[in-house]
Amino acid sequence: MASSYSLSSLIFLLLFVVFPACCTSRRVHEHRKAQTGFHVTLKHVDSGKNLTKFERIQRGVKRGQHRLQRLSALASPDNSQVEAPVHPGTGEFLMNLAIGTPPEAFSAIIDTGSDLIWTQCKPCTQCYDQPTPIFDPTKSSSFSKNPCKSQLCDALPSSSCGSDGCEYFYQYGDYSMTEGILATETFTFGDSDDKRVSVPKIGFGCGNDNEGDGFNQASGLVGLGRGPLSLVSQLNEPKFSYCLTSIENSKTSALFLGSLASQNSTTKGTTTPLLKNPSQPSFYYLSLEGISVGDTRLPIEKSTFELGDDGSGGLIIDSGTTISYIDGNAFAKLKKEFISQVKLDVNDSGSSGLDLCFTLPSDKADVEIPKLVFHFNGADLDLPGENYIVADSSSGLLCLAMGSSGNTGMSIFGNVQQQNFLVIHDLVKETLSFVPTQCDRFSLT
């Protein structure tokens, strides 16, 4: 008797406690049914330009130095008193998408280091010249303003409540910024006609005032970071992945969302945990435990790449930074080891803009390059030579496509090192996998 009484009260309690929890969380994502997934073509910002691999990397390094400074400044603990939160801004790849009903196509920068999705909107207080017509919300039947009392408005780092509902201000590290109203729209993704997916009610910044140098190659930006406003968070898909072709390849790269994110990875990759930094909630942090050059594991203290309790340090994986930047002390050891193993003279003129270059032998004999392995927690990533070495016959140099992040404490794993891997972000398991893949097999063009 006593036992059956306690059993039924236990069942009652379970129902009472579990039922509301299940249905509150279900209601939040009600309008976002699982998609079948889609494939988006990514174009490098320099694609179509007649440039060598060396020139492409040099241009990326120039852009990346600013991004490195911004990212490091953001993650530095004494940055807490800035008035408006700042985001790294501008990336290296562009995607095509369409907004509204009927859909209007535009291209946007993709950025794994920030969250907000935005495009320039009429009426413009200040808009820059963009490649396609500026979006006019009055011509779309699916446009709605977003109320001030909403999860998305709450997720904005800087917002106010005005006559148009939720108004946002989003600033990037180079003082470029976008300001306007937070709205929802139907977005259409996918590049082949038969595989287009339209997703209603995606929250985005309808930017009436947009200022900045880095933007004008595209009509807006799509944040793929970890925060609630990003495209990957709003789609509520458990996974996304990208596959970047090598920087000198004219074929396009690919971004996959949802079920397509890992469907084509038949090869087994290596998997490492994704870490979170509460003070930089948009960034994807990895745990890097060491680096080997050839057979030598560099004498780097394990704590070098650790994320500090104050939010400083750590290593992020970023699609918007060209070459990797490694903590200054660790980079000095890496450089020393390369110099001792590569049987060529060092050219330290600095003319290439890269930290370590050698003189190419004039007889063009084959040059032996040591292996380079990044030891992530649980995943030893053995990089193909083309992911870290770049040679240029016109200047007679062979350089390491990596650099030092100085004493900023933060390190960045850049996109040259990620090329020809399918990079799968599993947001449910909180893991990141690198699957060796010839990425141009996904190119549609």
Ligand SMILES: *[C@@H]1O[C@H](CO)[C@@H](O)[C@H](O)[C@H]1NC(C)=O
């Ligand atoms: C690309 O640049 C190289 C070197 O500047 C030049 O020789 C070549 O003709 C150019 N190719 C095209 C298609 O413009």
Ligand SMILES: *[C@@H]1O[C@H](CO)[C@@H](O)[C@H](O)[C@H]1NC(C)=O
């Ligand atoms: C993935 O693999 C399937 C089956 O092999 C194929 O039909 C599909 O086209 C592939 N997807 C991409 C994006 O290549």
Ligand SMILES: *[C@@H]1O[C@H](CO)[C@@H](O)[C@H](O)[C@H]1NC(C)=O
């Ligand atoms: C280093 O490389 C630059 C650019 O190719 C060249 O002008 C310079 O002479 C080289 N210096 C040495 C010491 O080889």
